[in-house]
Amino acid sequence: MASATTSTTLSLLKTTASTPTSSATRTPATLIPTRHPHKSVSLRQSLGFSSAASGDSLLSLHVSSKLRSFKGKGSRLVVSMAKKSVGDLSGADLKGKKVFVRVDLNVPLDDNQNITDDTRVRAAVPTIKHLIQNGAKVILSSHLGRPKGVTPKFSLAPLVPRLSELLGIQVVKADDCIGPEVEKLVASLPEGGVLLLENVRFYKEEEKNEPEFAKKLASIADLYVNDAFGTAHRAHASTEGVTKFLKPSVAGFLLQKELDYLVGAVSSPKRPFAAIVGGSKVSSKIGVIESLLEKCDILLLGGGMIFTFYKAQGLSVGSSLVEDDKLDLATSLLAKAKAKGVSLLLPTDVVVADKFAPDANSQIVPASAIRDGWMGLDIGPDSIKTFNEALDTTQTIIWNGPMGVFEFEKFATGTEAIAKKLAELSGKGVTTIIGGGDSVAAVEKVGVASVMSHISTGGGASLELLEGKELPGVVALDEAIPVAV
Ligand SMILES: Nc1ncnc2c1ncn2[C@@H]1O[C@H](COP(=O)(O)OP(=O)(O)OP(=O)(O)O)[C@@H](O)[C@H]1O
Numbered sequence: 001m002a003s004a005t006t007s008t009t010l011s012l013l014k015t016t017a018s019t020p021t022s023s024a025t026r027t028p029a030t031l032i033p034t035r036h037p038h039k040s041v042s043l044r045q046s047l048g049f050s051s052a053a054s055g056d057s058l059l060s061l062h063v064s065s066k067l068r069s070f071k072g073k074g075s076r077l078v079v080s081m082a083k084k085s086v087g088d089l090s091g092a093d094l095k096g097k098k099v100f101v102r103v104d105l106n107v108p109l110d111d112n113q114n115i116t117d118d119t120r121v122r123a124a125v126p127t128i129k130h131l132i133q134n135g136a137k138v139i140l141s142s143h144l145g146r147p148k149g150v151t152p153k154f155s156l157a158p159l160v161p162r163l164s165e166l167l168g169i170q171v172v173k174a175d176d177c178i179g180p181e182v183e184k185l186v187a188s189l190p191e192g193g194v195l196l197l198e199n200v201r202f203y204k205e206e207e208k209n210e211p212e213f214a215k216k217l218a219s220i221a222d223l224y225v226n227d228a229f230g231t232a233h234r235a236h237a238s239t240e241g242v243t244k245f246l247k248p249s250v251a252g253f254l255l256q257k258e259l260d261y262l263v264g265a266v267s268s269p270k271r272p273f274a275a276i277v278g279g280s281k282v283s284s285k286i287g288v289i290e291s292l293l294e295k296c297d298i299l300l301l302g303g304g305m306i307f308t309f310y311k312a313q314g315l316s317v318g319s320s321l322v323e324d325d326k327l328d329l330a331t332s333l334l335a336k337a338k339a340k341g342v343s344l345l346l347p348t349d350v351v352v353a354d355k356f357a358p359d360a361n362s363q364i365v366p367a368s369a370i371r372d373g374w375m376g377l378d379i380g381p382d383s384i385k386t387f388n389e390a391l392d393t394t395q396t397i398i399w400n401g402p403m404g405v406f407e408f409e410k411f412a413t414g415t416e417a418i419a420k421k422l423a424e425l426s427g428k429g430v431t432t433i434i435g436g437g438d439s440v441a442a443v444e445k446v447g448v449a450s451v452m453s454h455i456s457t458g459g460g461a462s463l464e465l466l467e468g469k470e471l472p473g474v475v476a477l478d479e480a481i482p483v484a485v
């Protein structure tokens, strides 16, 4: 590809021609108290939200006056505001106590009811083990799928063998989640024992968050732990309603870690801070892009959404995915990035296909040369190089959404290249956060999941959190220290 064409396109597509804004010209990335030492400063601002955005509620969600810090992978100090955590409870708080633990065991199962991805099961283990070790009687509750009434294929029974294996004890399974059989099983549960309740969504009252149902769930326990980050954006009986009847109601270790990274590390990042946003449509990522534009130094865009940006800039996009009603929005996002000094990079070349199929004919073309009848399905090699160079300058990276149609091997190169780059940088101490959804699948496919600083177990929940929305399952939990904001 002619480099002259590439550089012309590049300057057209970049909102700023400069290198990433240096930390010296932005608010320094230090711990929250250093940035805002005075109590009178809005804690919401100290979390990095502009005063008019939707984060006011977020403040009341995640913030207490107590800061929690821990060493994340890559040896950076991650700071977030804390809800009361299961780690804050003493041994005496837990020994012999019946603890209702909401976990997210909504895992994919194949036709033979085998778990095809046990990430969420493994992620639930640290909290459960902690409770076992402290002599608690552990009552696990989860949903699986979206059943309408009792549906055998959505039973949690297939989870028992893997859970038992990971915990090193035999997990007992109840056939219901409320009622006399459950009460009997709870009564016979020894200290350190684990009971898995049946799919809580077999009752329509769960999703309706009916207080009477929440009360029944709560009646079998002494206290509540929510570790179901993936479901924290749902105000359901087992995630929200139950907290009205069980005190204390605290966060599990997984939920805490998700908040530490997706709120703490994103709001107070080591800079330069890059966000990579991909996926299919700009309309589904508007909130995330707008929210990240408030915080990041570099924004890299990929996936199907880029064609709406191209078209908004007057480029031809052939038969690529375009949202014609979002052209003005794309233009305004580019302007916003420029105004904020964020270096927004769009791919300068793309891999186009003559049909949407794994065996399509493909070509690499500059972004300005997509012909009629062709559709862009991946970012091209020049873009990968430019993105990699930009990422090389960073200290924190968050990634949400694939760069192309990675489900088709032929168009997976861009997504896999980003996954490999993040793995390399993670090894050099850069904080790398994978914000849920398909990017997690891509990272796993490449086999680099274990080296990332954090991989979110939430799809919708992580998106909502990154958008600055409040998560009802988090709001409902006890504050570490009550605070008047
Ligand atoms: N150029 C493209 N044209 C069409 N579809 C694309 C393109 N690039 C990526 N996609 C598709 O986008 C989808 C992922 O988009 P989505 O917005 O759902 O991302 P996500 O946030 O990672 O996933 P999820 O919604 O599961 O959390 C993938 O199925 C991928 O094939």
Ligand SMILES: O=C(O)[C@H](O)COP(=O)(O)O
Pocket: 104, 106, 145, 146, 230, 231, 234, 458, 459, 460, 461
């Ligand atoms: O898989 C998820 O995103 C969570 O388990 C929530 O499931 P839901 O979208 O069916 O509420």
